[in-house]
Amino acid sequence: MLTPKQQKAVLISTILASSMAFIDSTALNVALPALQEDLNMSGSSLLWVVNGYALFLSALLLIGGSLGDQYGRKRVFLTGITVFTISSALCGLSTSPLMLIISRCIQGIGGALMVPGSLAIISALFGKEKRGWAIGTWSMFSAMTTVFGPVIGGWLAGQGLWRMVFFINIPLAIISAFFLIRDVPETERLTQKKLDLAGALLAILALGGITYGFIEAPNSGFSHPTILIALMGGGILFLAFLAHEHQAKQPMMPLPLFQSKVFTGANLITLFVYGALGGFLFFFPLNLIQVQGYPAELAGLTLLPFGLLIAFLSRWSGALADKIGTRIPLIIGPMFTASGFFIFSLPGITAGPSSFWNTFLPPMLLLGIGMGITVAPLTTAVMNAVPYERTGTASGVNNTVARTAGVLAIAIMGALGLFRFEESLTWRIAHLELNSTALMQLKKEVVRLAEAQPPEAATKEQQKVVEKAIKFAFIDTFKQSALIASILSGISVFIAYFTIPGRKKQKIK
Known part of the structure; x- marks a missing residue:
């Protein structure tokens, strides 16, 4: 005591x-x-x-x-x-x-x-x-x-x-x-549980290989042997991880949990929703600060409505899920987030902080409402899908899925973003006829995204055009990330519809 x-x-x-x-x-x-x-x-x-x-x-x-x-x-x-x-x-x-x-x-x-x-x-x-x-x-x-x-x-x-x-x-x-x-005081030790070190090593290598392949692909190209080895090796190691977890006596991720359609569905929703959020939130501050001209202090404040809505709505949505089940909240919540992400893809270069109220605030509110409706019922769905004695393990697996979703989304959306930025910038400056030295300098700068600088070998007039093109190219990149996030959230709606039962069918084990 x-x-x-x-x-x-x-x-x-x-x-x-x-x-x-x-x-x-x-x-x-x-x-x-x-x-x-x-x-x-x-x-x-x-x-x-x-x-x-x-x-x-x-x-x-x-x-x-x-x-x-x-x-x-x-x-x-x-x-x-x-x-x-x-x-x-x-x-x-x-x-x-x-x-x-x-x-x-x-x-x-x-x-x-x-x-x-x-x-x-x-x-x-x-x-x-x-x-x-x-x-x-x-x-x-x-x-x-x-x-x-x-x-x-x-x-x-x-x-x-x-x-x-x-x-x-x-x-x-x-x-x-x-x-x-x-x-x-120290807690009681449960010495009978063995560590799944082999599973942990396979997970790190698999996730690391896939992450490396996508992040470095824009620098080398997907056809580069190193990238191919990393992606294929990561995929093979992931299959090896699943095989190991299936055979292990005390696996770190018990695969029998996924025999429950609800548990699998809830974790897939977690994967797509948290993946969408993680990938989007990587690009959003870069857009605000480097392109839209927001001071960093204001950029941080723009996320305040999002966090407050989640904090205020989570308790309400958790109680709602207890009354009506998790199906409806897990359909409606991702609908709001998908709508929010889509609206984020609409503005171009804005007038800066003064236009926040009619450009980025409306989708931010939709995003906060959507996540506020989703988070607590999603946890409830995971917990209710397994026997009481497995709730701790189920919670750990779901937390791991959420973290892994962010890793994969940032790697994949980041790689696609780098490709999109270079493609858009190349198209926007094609008419300038830059000399070879300027093109070489710009090629080196492209990897810095919106922080890229116009080439010194270009004329003053060309530098002004390139500087403007860099900003618009990043806007194209940001719009792509927002649309991908919207699609991922939309997929979550269908997953919830087909895997999460209504209140009458949903049984707490």
Whole structure:
């Protein structure tokens, strides 16, 4: 039985540690333009900054939870905090794209040890009479950090302090670790559970190969042997992962769960909806800051309505799902998100922040309403599709699917975006008849997307045309990403229609 002092310590340590992960994942996107300019990064490098972290986090998330069960949740949680904090410091100190990418990969490993531990510690240490209150408190603060993460990131980037997005983790980690070490007891170890290290390795290699193939394809072409090997190898390793999980006695992702049509459908909806969101949110801040002329501070604020709507609507939609079932919310929610993404694809170059109210705010509201309606019922559908004793595993699998969706979407939509940008820019400057030196210079700049600079070898008049063409080419890229996101969300509507039963047919196992 925890004392009141220990209860406070558990909540402080888990909330602060989770806040590091939530702030990092939401604030970084708004800071991407600033770090791209500071470190002179290409579009591919930007994709790796986001995906390096997400790749290791998604591939190791289930292993992180199993490590906590076997070696003690407090010990593994503290290890995760330590790794995450050291890598955060390295991210903030990075002087090159490669150093930042490697540091982000290490940060993903720390996140995989830390993220599953927060709720696991709360669930293990709080009794049934207090557990709901504790989880609710944790969820409230998690929602707040998710909502205000982009605002924090935008403000820091606007002040030229993008490195503080990473350094801010250090004091949070020190306070979290202090309360964890001083007041939080260790949880019971479940030593009978073996680690599926082979599955984790196959997952990293498969996801890494596919991610590498798509991100680097714009630089080398899909026909390049390295790209072909990466994509084919990733696909083969994914099949090997499935075969291994099917045969393993204690797999990290139990495949029999997917025998449930509802569980499979809910995870497919997760894959498409979160994939659409992850891919879109990579391009959106770049569009606002580098093309539309928004200050980074305002770019962060534009995402505030989205986060607030999710926070306010999730509780209502969860209660609604309890009354009418999950089918209707999971059809209507993605309809709103698909509509929002589609409307995002309509504006060209706008008048800047003054036109936000009639250009980007309406689709942002639709997107927030759609996700607010979708998130809680989607979790409910996953939980209701499996027996009670498998809900922890089901939750972990669904969380992994959501993270993996972001990795794949950013890699694929990023690659398609780089191809689209080069194609559009080439078409828009075809009439200029640039000399060979100018063309060579521009070829090198294309990989930087909207941050590309006109070639020095071109005339002043040509440079002005190229500068304008770069902005319009990125608008074409952004529109493509919004349309792809809209299609993915639309597919989710049909998945929900065919796999999620109505209230009368939906049984809680």
